[in-house]
Amino acid sequence: MKNIYIIGVGLIGGSLAIDIKKKNPDVTIHGIDRQEETLDIALSLNLIEKKAILDDVVNADLVILSVPVDATVKLLPTVLDLISDKSLVVDAGSTKEDICKVVENHPKRRNFLAMHPIAGTEHSGPHAAIPELFVGKTNIICEVEKTAFKLQEKALKLFADIGMRIRYMNPQAHDKHIAYMSHLSHISSFMLGKTVINKEKNERDIFDMAGSGFESTVRLAKSSPEMWTPIFEQNKTNVIETLEAYIANLTQFKEFMEKDDFEAIFKEMKDTNYIKDILNVIV
Amino acid sequence: MKNIYIIGVGLIGGSLAIDIKKKNPDVTIHGIDRQEETLDIALSLNLIEKKAILDDVVNADLVILSVPVDATVKLLPTVLDLISDKSLVVDAGSTKEDICKVVENHPKRRNFLAMHPIAGTEHSGPHAAIPELFVGKTNIICEVEKTAFKLQEKALKLFADIGMRIRYMNPQAHDKHIAYMSHLSHISSFMLGKTVINKEKNERDIFDMAGSGFESTVRLAKSSPEMWTPIFEQNKTNVIETLEAYIANLTQFKEFMEKDDFEAIFKEMKDTNYIKDILNVIV
Numbered sequence: 001m002k003n004i005y006i007i008g009v010g011l012i013g014g015s016l017a018i019d020i021k022k023k024n025p026d027v028t029i030h031g032i033d034r035q036e037e038t039l040d041i042a043l044s045l046n047l048i049e050k051k052a053i054l055d056d057v058v059n060a061d062l063v064i065l066s067v068p069v070d071a072t073v074k075l076l077p078t079v080l081d082l083i084s085d086k087s088l089v090v091d092a093g094s095t096k097e098d099i100c101k102v103v104e105n106h107p108k109r110r111n112f113l114a115m116h117p118i119a120g121t122e123h124s125g126p127h128a129a130i131p132e133l134f135v136g137k138t139n140i141i142c143e144v145e146k147t148a149f150k151l152q153e154k155a156l157k158l159f160a161d162i163g164m165r166i167r168y169m170n171p172q173a174h175d176k177h178i179a180y181m182s183h184l185s186h187i188s189s190f191m192l193g194k195t196v197i198n199k200e201k202n203e204r205d206i207f208d209m210a211g212s213g214f215e216s217t218v219r220l221a222k223s224s225p226e227m228w229t230p231i232f233e234q235n236k237t238n239v240i241e242t243l244e245a246y247i248a249n250l251t252q253f254k255e256f257m258e259k260d261d262f263e264a265i266f267k268e269m270k271d272t273n274y275i276k277d278i279l280n281v282i283v
Numbered sequence: 284m285k286n287i288y289i290i291g292v293g294l295i296g297g298s299l300a301i302d303i304k305k306k307n308p309d310v311t312i313h314g315i316d317r318q319e320e321t322l323d324i325a326l327s328l329n330l331i332e333k334k335a336i337l338d339d340v341v342n343a344d345l346v347i348l349s350v351p352v353d354a355t356v357k358l359l360p361t362v363l364d365l366i367s368d369k370s371l372v373v374d375a376g377s378t379k380e381d382i383c384k385v386v387e388n389h390p391k392r393r394n395f396l397a398m399h400p401i402a403g404t405e406h407s408g409p410h411a412a413i414p415e416l417f418v419g420k421t422n423i424i425c426e427v428e429k430t431a432f433k434l435q436e437k438a439l440k441l442f443a444d445i446g447m448r449i450r451y452m453n454p455q456a457h458d459k460h461i462a463y464m465s466h467l468s469h470i471s472s473f474m475l476g477k478t479v480i481n482k483e484k485n486e487r488d489i490f491d492m493a494g495s496g497f498e499s500t501v502r503l504a505k506s507s508p509e510m511w512t513p514i515f516e517q518n519k520t521n522v523i524e525t526l527e528a529y530i531a532n533l534t535q536f537k538e539f540m541e542k543d544d545f546e547a548i549f550k551e552m553k554d555t556n557y558i559k560d561i562l563n564v565i566v
Contacts, residue, residue, distance in 0.1 A: 138491040182495035193555040208421040212465035225552035269508035272476040
């Protein structure tokens with residue numbers, strides 16, 4: 001592998017660039033981005049070695065698409081049109097069904113591997129890129145059987161080298177489960193932030209209290225709307241289902257309080273403490 | 284100050300014990316707890332130097348009440364009955380209105396200082412006690428004017444020494460604001476955990492996805508129901524108000540999605556990103 005093209009050099013693309021270059025010092029990392037300024041920053045931060053444009057992917061051994069998922073759906077067929085027969089294209093999108101669907105009949109479908117590396121922070125852009133973001137994290141691969149075997153091998157080695165463990169899932173299951181595990185967490189955090197800002201925005205001193213749980217729970221509300229709006233749009237049905245379940249649980253909790261049923265409140269929390277066991281297993 | 288009695292040697296009481304002893308090596312830290320086992324653990328962890336019973340507080344220069352808030356309401360009048368005229372009693376409860384009310388007419392009201400040190404983790408019990416938990420954190424003091432001046436001074440020095448900054452607030456304002464900044468964060472996290480467990484409990488592999496936002500947002504759902512049930516009970520009116528606002532915001536977000544109004548979804552998130560500026564100010 002000689003030439004890697006990263007389309008979208010932000011948090012994920014930039015962090016992948018750092019770790020891949022470290023493990024593969026002989027490759028050249030090329031950056032492609034809608035915004036020239038992002039590329040200049042990525043160059044100055046040594047995330048990429050060369051600036052490139054979309055047509056250059058004809059020279060790619062590997063193309064990584066790490067752009068918002070609406071841009072992925074638009075760009076992916078074009079990228080597959082452009083690449084050579086031996087190239088591998090992967091994406092890093094937080095949805096998988098629409099992305100897999102848009103190329104299901106593409107003549108170069110076997111050059112594409114659909115991925116979701118479960119890693120990130122609430123920050124975005126090239127400045128947010130950090131080394132070792134992916135160590136010990138899960139990389140979900142969808143429709144692995146639709147990718148050429150040699151290209152699968154290449155991808156698996158690359159992502160194992162930067163410390164990721166691999167899980168396989170179909171795109172429908174991925175989008176359903178990630179709605180609960182990630183998309184709902186983001187909405188709960190955004191709406192928590194909104195609720196508190198609406199009430200408290202004129203009382204700056206109040207935010208001295210943020211250490212009491214608010215600061216960590218609202219962390220995801222710093223996330224990029226440019227990235228998250230198309231995720232919610234593509235995963236609309238699943239996300240609405242999670243929101244209905246979440247709102248029903250919150251409403252029931254409120255009703256228990258209104259009825260002074262604090263035994264039920266206790267039980268709600270005690271039962272949910274089970275999350276400790278679940279998360280301990282995976283850490 | 285020679286003898287400090289800590290009633291409730293868990294996360295908060297134990298962490299206070301560590302830092303106070305470090306800054307005041309000549310004092311003796313006595314522990315009082317409903318459960319003998321907790322005291323034995325606290326002794327073995329060197330959080331306390333001596334085990335004591337409630338009646339012993341007659342010898343206290345300082346009594347710290349760090350028990351669930353329903354226990355505080357019950358114990359505080361008795362502790363004030365027992366102590367000497369020169370003793371100081373403080374509490375560390377997450378609600379302030381009921382606690383202040385229960386002693387408003389107590390003959391030793393001037394020996395009591397109502398506090399809420401805004402610090403903690405999702406863990407509980409003596410094993411959860413850690414050094415320097417309070418460094419840089421806010422200590423909210425309520426009704427300071429009702430405490431004897433010399434005892435105020437004593438308390439302020441003690442808590443400044445362990446690194447806390449002081450804010451003054453009346454109990455009603457404290458309970459109203461802390462409902463938004465802390466109590467709602469905990470409920471949003473507990474109900475997020477419940478929603479995901481209900482859906483995913485039979486699919487253990489799914490929790491490999493927890494790095495995608497869920498793990499940090501659900502952290503508070505590990506908190507102690509024994510501690511939190513009485514907090515929600517005492518702060519019922521305010522908490523219900525925050526839940527209504529939160530549920531309304533979530534419902535509106537869901538309705539925007541149902542109507543495919545992703546411009547509104549974008550705006551909801553963009554406006555809430557303002558939380559970055561607010562939290563940057565306080566960090």
